[in-house]
Amino acid sequence: MMYVPAEFSEADYPRVHYQRQQFWDPTRLSLFTVAIVAIIVISIGIVTHFVVEGDKSFYYLASFKVTNIKYKENYGIKTSREFIERCYQIERMMSRIFQHSSGKDRFIKSHVIQLSPDENGVNILMVLMFQYPSTDSAERIRKKIKRILYQSLKTQQLPLTINKQSFTLTPIDSKKMRNFLNSRCGIRMTSSYVPLPAFFSTERIVQGSKTAMEGEWPWQASLQLIGVGHQCGASLISNTWLITAAHCFRRNKDPRQWIATFGTTITPPRVRRNVAKIIIHENYHRETNENDIALAQLATRVEFSNVVQKVCLPDSSIKLPPKTRVFVTGFGSIVDDGPTQNRLRQARVETISTGVCNRKDVYDGLITSGMLCAGFMEGKVDACKGDSGGPLVYDNHDIWYLVGIVSWGQSCARPKKPGVYTRVAQYRDWIASKTGI
Incomplete structure (x- = not known):
């Protein structure tokens, strides 16, 4: 049995009518006013405390040269196994450096942005994320980070040899950090640009109750027929292309009748786009469900954010063992x-x-x-x-x-x-x- 496209129907919510009763006499009103004033004063104090004393995210663009490895051609393909494995090694090394230092509680995450060739090794460009008190300055934190790194180069036995003279560290804002990460696929971020770990997601669809939080699955799209509603899901693989199932378009292949929306709710959506083109696999067989794959091109590109992001496409050689x-x-x-x-x-x-x-x-x-x-x-x-x-x-x-x-x-x-x-x-x-x- 095919998972047929479903027409969207809003759930009806019963309205609850409360009986009214007289409550406000002068004494109660004055007590209530005093209580409200006290709550406001306490709230202002709490907010002020966290604004002044709370932690803030700081982002840095790090560039350095690694001299004990050689550049591979597939490092230029960000979905290749070689690129992913090398990035993981570098990111794990960074975690190790900071987790064995005085800044272990301040380090959040690192992401490699680019691997490029150098005659003496490989050039690394990556983003580093930290949390420090909001009263701290980006420049003072930058100096702390460099001290930690230089100390690690002296005392820790690292798998990769970093050329100390090549190391640069530049403060960047959250928007620029997000722009750098947009060159990578498959990264999930919260609204505060803190990465979501893989173990965060556990709830189910059938018989489940909890829903996804914003930024958890930012490549998810809803494909909808205009005037009818949600029909199918889809996945964003670039800022203009969606990938979905061919059987979603059995009844209607006219792209002018379709829209795509993004966000954790269908109504209201966070982002809405018209569909410009639909490509159905030439050998799709409805009877056997073979080649059930299609592409939809958006009429206008989407801007990547924590809410909208592309997913990575797997290497053609990927093999997932049973129970993955x-x-x-x-x-x-x-x-x-x-x-x-x-x-x-x-x-x-x-x-x-x-x-x-x-x-x-x-x-x-x-x-x-x-x-x-x-x-x-x-x-x-x-x-x-x-x-x-x-x-x-x-x-x-x-x-x-x-x-x-x-x-x-x-x-x-x-x-x-x-x-x-x-x-x-x-x-x-x-x-x-x-x-x-």
């Missing part, structure tokens, strides 16, 4: 054949091998090489109606990759009937041929 922890998100039903949800929900599921999924008591040979099964054999947690086209993502060192597209399944969350997803890695060449990504 992945997440599916969407605005679909939380019970089988229920209404579309206005707020975005998330589910943690596990990959299931094609061999198990093709068993006679599961999907009896229907799973092809372009499909990926994920869920639990006992059921209970799954994507459902209205989640079609949405993302199944995998975390690799806090960088998120789109490994699947919600495609089909038999009912929702049934035992031995896990969700079936389009395997994105199988279509990397097709995506690149249509989008250049």
Whole structure:
């Protein structure tokens, strides 16, 4: 059974009418006024304390040369395995430097922005994030950071050799920091530009209750028919391209009838864009669900922010072993054949091998090489109606990759009937041929 696109329907909320009674006599009114004044005074004191004494985020652009490694061509491809693994090594080294120093409680996170060739090694450009008292100055903190780093070069045995003379550290504001991070994909940020760790996301879609927080899944989009409402999910892979399921456009392929919205709610959306072009895989077969993949190009580009961000596309060689922890998100039903949800929900599921999924008591040979099964054999947690086209993502060192597209399944969350997803890695060449990504 296909996860059919779902028409959006608002839930009806009952109005509660309270009986009125006389409450305000002069004595009560005066006591109430005194209490309100006291609360205001205390609140002002608390706010003043945190404004004056509270911590503030500080961002720095670090540049330095590493001399004991050689540049590889794939370092220029930010979704390549070589780039990701080298970045992780560098970022882990930075964490180690600061966690073994007096500034261990001040260091938040680091992200490599660029690896570039040098005749004596590799040039590194990265963003460093710290939290210090708001009364501190960016320049004084910069000097502290450099002292910590230089001390580490003397006392710690680091895996990479940093050329001390090449090291520069420049304070930047949050907007510039976000612009640097926009060159990377799959990074989740809070509104205060603090990265969200992978373990933060645990709630499920079917039978779940909690919803996603803003910035948690910033690549999630809602595809809507004008005048009808939400039909499918989609994932942002650049500032102009969305990837979704081909079956979402079975009834209507006219891009002029579609819009895409972003944010954790359908109504109201944080960002809204018209759709300019729809590309459906040429070999999509409705009967077998093969090649269930499509692209939608936005009429105008989106600006990346903590709310809107692109997800990484996986390398075509990626292989996730069974029971790999992945997440599916969407605005679909939380019970089988229920209404579309206005707020975005998330589910943690596990990959299931094609061999198990093709068993006679599961999907009896229907799973092809372009499909990926994920869920639990006992059921209970799954994507459902209205989640079609949405993302199944995998975390690799806090960088998120789109490994699947919600495609089909038999009912929702049934035992031995896990969700079936389009395997994105199988279509990397097709995506690149249509989008250049």
